[in-house]
Amino acid sequence: MTDAPEKNQYDLAKTLTIEVFLGFSFALLSGMAYFGSGFDLEFIYQGF
Amino acid sequence: MKSVDHALSLLGYKATPFGLVRIALWAFLFLYLAGLALPPGNRTIPFTENVVGLPITPLVTLPSDPAFIDEQALPTQGGLKIAWISDSSSVIYKPGAKFLDFSAMGDNRLLPVETLNQLREINQNDIHIDLYIRLSLRSLESYTLTEIALERNADIIVLTLNPFFVFNNHAIFKGNTHFARATRTWSKNPAVWYWLALLPQPSDHLWAGLGRHLNIFARAPAFAPDVHAAKLSLWKAIFPQIKGQNTDKLSAPPSGEGLKENSMIFWVTQRYLNGDLSKLVNDKNEAINALWYRQLIRLADFTQDTISRAILLQTLERIKASGKKAILYLAPVSENLREDETAWKQYQKIKSELKALQQVYEDDKVKLIVDIPPDALNGTVFVENDDVHLNEVGGLSSFLASSIASLTSKPEQKESTP
Amino acid sequence: MKFSLEYSSTAFFLDLLALSLLLLPIYLVASGTRTRQVTLTLSGLYLLLFIAPRLALLSLFFWLLVFAMQRLIANLENKAQEKPDISSLVLFVFIAAVLGTLTPMLWWKTQEWEFVKLINLSGNSALSLFSRTLWEIDLARNIIMPVGLSFATFRAVDLLVKTYIGKFRAMSLREVFYYGFFPPVLVVGPIIEYEEIKEGASGKLPAPKSDDFLAGALRTAWGFFKVLFLASLLQPSAQILDTFNTQSVSTIWIYLFVYTWFFYINFSGYSDIAIGIARLYGFKLKENFNNPFFARNIIEFWSSWHMSLYRFARRNVFVPLGGYRENRHLYALAGTMMTIALWHALSASMVTFGIYHTIGLILHRQFTKWKDRNNISLDHPAAQLACLLFTYLFVMLSFPLIVLPLGTALEFYGSMFGM
Structure with missing residues (x-):
């Protein structure tokens, strides 16, 4: 490959940015889902 | 979401195995950081208001909280540490109180508190009780709590055996949030490996793993009330309020119609009552405890290798192996149980089964109390139409106090005897 | 009799996801089609144990019967090619098999509590x-509904129909179970076709690749976010179904509007999770929703809402009833809509729902003809927006019929219009 070093660096930075963004998205989505579910405050006791 | 795939390919991003690992690590890092930012929060621990100012630490969380016990509660220093593992039979209900009304639980008294007072009267002062009481605690949860109590270095374990559930395979656990904790706790006991595969769900194992390393998963349940409140206020801010509905609740309360779908009531009514629920309920469609407990006790299964027996044996085995002291007592039942001949016979059978176990397991450290002496039950008052819940404790607390005291004084007696 | 059995599809999907941490490596290493099919089948069965072991056993029994019927039909089909005179026998066997497959679902939908009792006992x-x-673990589990039965029934019927029309040869037990217990679609669909999960041209099941994995994981996370976060925010709108009698007209409209979004986000969220998890394993299942609330006419709506059910009904009802022939079109359309409606519940309100949408589709067809005859164009953005809003309104008005009994739904409409 004869790509200019700047292009390689640019590609690397782009890949890294996308990956950080994706990692952040996963964390945000799963965290919000888990947190937002709020759990069942009122456990339904059926019978005793 | 298709557009996300599309956007990624437009950006020229090509996923690779290493790229996926990096993304996962980033996600883990962000979750980890979010967990650091999240304060511990206050877990809701039932019975806290019942023990204000006493050397008693309630530990079991709400049934919806997968943590199961409050791990932030510090282990106590010094003194005799009692772990009291029990269910609603250790609550002394104010007459007319509802069994499951958490908001009024402070009006009721607790058997461990009464017992603590008795212990103080007989000069046992340096005592701390770790309180592991949950309403509807079943045998499998008792087993998990026994393991936890041993882990937390209890000196004496006091464990209630509820006659209506101890040999009942239909009710070995209540709800399933306890399994996330059980996953961690049980793995210390190789004898119960198949429980790990069949009882906790795969997601419980995942939760146990994630919760251990990521605060955000472990701590989030403590914020459940805040999350609910936030959702509610957001809703109120945006949408017009509905009239005539309890707006403090986000979702409709469960209907009282659910009785027949309750699994135990289902098995009882289908097996013994021809599907007729009316024999167990009053005209408001509420189950009458005495009537339905008497049916429930018919489900006790005395076959040798049942799961309920395995749970009881594991509880005993683990206590034995730990070398700790323990009192396991069969909760007393009302004499009214005699009104139902079959139920009474079952109860006697349960006692004789436990007495057989007494022969094997009882020694100077472990007591299995099957028969509480009749005079210990002087003044004990059971809730009306109920064979196991208490309104007045009578002599039960002093009986338990003296049992505990005799267990603790034994080694000293031995030392003083030449 | 009204009853409600608690069952959380979220718990199932979380279990499947957790199990996938273990399964995916196995699945990657064991690349043979058989091993992969067996792995997925066993996982599906294992996950059913956590709903209740009795459900796993009954499902096994159900799919065992489907296997036997599929084999019988395929073999008879083969024979009929040599001896055309038995073709009416084949038809008879086929119809009996389809009716037999439909029986548990119909039983459930007509005698709910009796059926629930029967399967549990x-x-x-x-x-x-x-x-x-x-057995003991089963005793400790809750009383259950036949979770996923409606989806399984239509998957099975689809298989039998395709066997009858000669698309499938006699299948092995392994293949039928693999279709029956394919984990992502076990509890809330989509109603997949066997073709969606069968071996590719190479004779192998798709191998999960990195980009599949990324897309699947994103899709799954998005689905969980929709169900657990967005839908749970909108869930209070459901209160209107119990309390509409005492609310103002505007409140009812606002709440019903939000409720339709809750319903859509919740349901499509589950589909996202199912499709996403399948994608982790390399399967590209067909879509189940395609922005249905932005449809500009009722046909567009039905081809973008619960699409797997719509596709099923189109394949197995609309086409056989001759939907593409002018003189049979109406008849086929009504049959299709009724199939879709009654699949949800065999109730007067769902019959009304089916009639309502059939009328909507007919009117749309007449309108399109009239519009084309008169060279009227609706391409202007304002016209498009009007179409979109009108379609949404039409759909929103049918929602009370999905969730309320007919009498109550009629009262609901009364309250909506201040009566």
């Missing part, structure tokens, strides 16, 4: 013949 008793441990 018989399932539990039958388990005691196989394993004491599983």
